[in-house]
Amino acid sequence: MGKSVSKWENGQNYPSIEIIIKISDLFGVTIDELLRSDEELTKKVIKESKKLAYPKLKFVFDVFVIAGIMLLVIKLCVLFLNKVTVLEITLNGGSFF
Template identity: 70%
Template structure:
C-alpha cells in the first residue's frame, strides 16, 4: 500500500478530516491532500510524527512506498554531503590564506626596510598552500560529483 493510501486509511480510521490531521502535524490541509494523492511526500520529521500519531512503525510507512523511501534516502544524503564539502572548502581557503600571507610578507620585505622571515622552511611556504588548495579543490569536486551521481 502506498504512503498516501496508508495515510488516508489511518486518518479515516481515526475519524479525522484532512484539516484536523494537518493541525495535528502543524502543516497545511493542502499538504495532507497532496500526500494522500501521491503528488508530494512529507519530510522525515513529518513521517516520524505520522508514525507516532497513528501508532504505526516508520518501517511500515517507508516500505509501503518505494518513491517515499527514495526521497528519504536522498534527503539524508543532502544532510551528509554538505558537511564533507564544507570541510574541503575550508582546507582550500586555508591554503589560500597561507598563500596570501606569503605574498604579503614577500611584498612587505621587498617594498619596506623590514625583513620579516618566513618561519617553517621554504617547502612549507612554497608548496604548502598549493597542496592545501589542490586537496581542498579536488576533494570538494569529488564530493559534489558523487552527490550528483547518487
C-alpha cells in the same frame, strides 16, 4: 493539513521526517514499514537526511580549504616578488618549493 495530504497523494510533495514519525506512531507501524510502501518517499527521506547529516563538518572542511588556498596564494606572491624585485622577504616554516 488537507492540502498537504492531497499533495502527498498526488506525488507533488512529501511529508517531513517529523510527520512520518508521527504517522508511524499513530498507526502503530514502523517507519521502515511506512517508507518501504512508497519508493519515492524513501528516496526523498534518504536525500534529505544526507543534506542534514554533516553540515558543520562540511563548513569546517570548506574553511580549511579556503585557508589553505589563501596561504598558497600568499606564498606564491612572496616567491614571485622575491624573483622580480630586490626585496628579500623570508617565509618562516621551511622550504615549500
